[in-house]
Amino acid sequence: xxxxxxxxxxxxxxxxxxxxxxxxxxxxxxxxxxxxxxxxxxxxxxxxxxxxxxxxxxxxxxxxxxxxxxxxxxxxxxxxxxxxxxxxxxxxxxxxxxxxxxxxxxxxxxxxxxxxxxxxxxxxxxxxxxxxxxxxxxxxxxxxxxxxxxxxxxxxxxxxxxxxxxxxxxxxxxxxxxxxxxxxxxxxxxxxxxxxxxxxxxxxxxxxxxxxxxxxxxxxxxxxxxxxxxxxxxxxxxxxxxxxxxxxxxxxxxxxxxxxxxxxxxxxxxxxxxxxxxxxxxxxxxxxxx
Numbered sequence: 001x002x003x004x005x006x007x008x009x010x011x012x013x014x015x016x017x018x019x020x021x022x023x024x025x026x027x028x029x030x031x032x033x034x035x036x037x038x039x040x041x042x043x044x045x046x047x048x049x050x051x052x053x054x055x056x057x058x059x060x061x062x063x064x065x066x067x068x069x070x071x072x073x074x075x076x077x078x079x080x081x082x083x084x085x086x087x088x089x090x091x092x093x094x095x096x097x098x099x100x101x102x103x104x105x106x107x108x109x110x111x112x113x114x115x116x117x118x119x120x121x122x123x124x125x126x127x128x129x130x131x132x133x134x135x136x137x138x139x140x141x142x143x144x145x146x147x148x149x150x151x152x153x154x155x156x157x158x159x160x161x162x163x164x165x166x167x168x169x170x171x172x173x174x175x176x177x178x179x180x181x182x183x184x185x186x187x188x189x190x191x192x193x194x195x196x197x198x199x200x201x202x203x204x205x206x207x208x209x210x211x212x213x214x215x216x217x218x219x220x221x222x223x224x225x226x227x228x229x230x231x232x233x234x235x236x237x238x239x240x241x242x243x244x245x246x247x248x249x250x251x252x253x254x255x256x257x258x259x260x261x262x263x264x265x266x267x268x269x270x271x272x273x274x275x276x277x278x279x280x281x282x283x284x285x286x287x288x289x290x
Contacts, residue, residue: 038243044268048275053111066145071127072098076107078114083158086121086289088165089146091133091172101125109278118283119290122159126150130211133175134222137214163187165285169194169274177224185233190288192237192281195269198224198249228256235288236260239277241267
């Protein structure tokens with residue numbers, strides 16, 4: 001009997017052969033389909049087991065003037081952590097929200113990191129919508145929400161916000177780079193951009209996600225590749241899976257930074273990959289914010 005994975009792979013190759021394409025073009029990413037093929041071949045990797053540790057988690061909702069709507073904020077801290085912790089803002093990917101930090105089990109990985117001796121910090125998720133973490137023509141401005149609303153609220157809670165960390169994956173990885181460029185090294189102590197969804201051109205962005213930017217001018221104003229020099233004095237971690245469509249973009253970003261941590265690892269653009277990277281990313285943030 002043919003195993004399910006073998007059946008899927010054989011079926012996929014059969015379709016390619018029937019259309020005269022050939023698997024070689026898919027492997028080279030000339031044609032779409034590399035991620036489904038890699039997933040069928042088992043190259044994406046498994047989701048790691050959930051950490052046993054639990055963080056303290058609080059949620060609240062407030063009216064954001066910058067976004068023109070009610071937004072939710074999730075704050076996770078290691079159990080028993082003292083007040084005046086440094087803050088890491090976690091930027092979710094496309095289709096996510098503040099609770100994505102819980103969906104990715106980052107609250108548990110945070111508690112696990114603290115139990116292993118990583119200097120503690122507060123991890124904060126916030127609703128960023130689908131504005132790609134930058135000001136939009138509609139008036140939606142998730143970046144201003146962070147700087148003018150979220151950070152002051154956290155400071156009033158007794159958390160340290162004068163110098164923060166930023167963590168993001170996919171769309172949030174792009175947003176982390178953009179926020180680091182906007183605030184600079186005086187305000188940002190460390191950045192983690194995992195599988196950053198950075199496009200090579202406006203046409204590329206529009207073909208992949210027509211809602212990511214308003215127009216070509218919006219893309220140009222917020223093209224993180226053009227301002228990588230602003231990040232060179234900020235400790236940065238940039239990683240990506242080798243079977244991720246954004247692998248080449250991640251390579252170019254890493255090449256534009258000074259000795260970034262992270263790297264390219266086995267995996268795809270999915271939650272299993274991001275969870276596997278979480279322990280090292282949180283340790284990097286804790287060390288640099290301590």
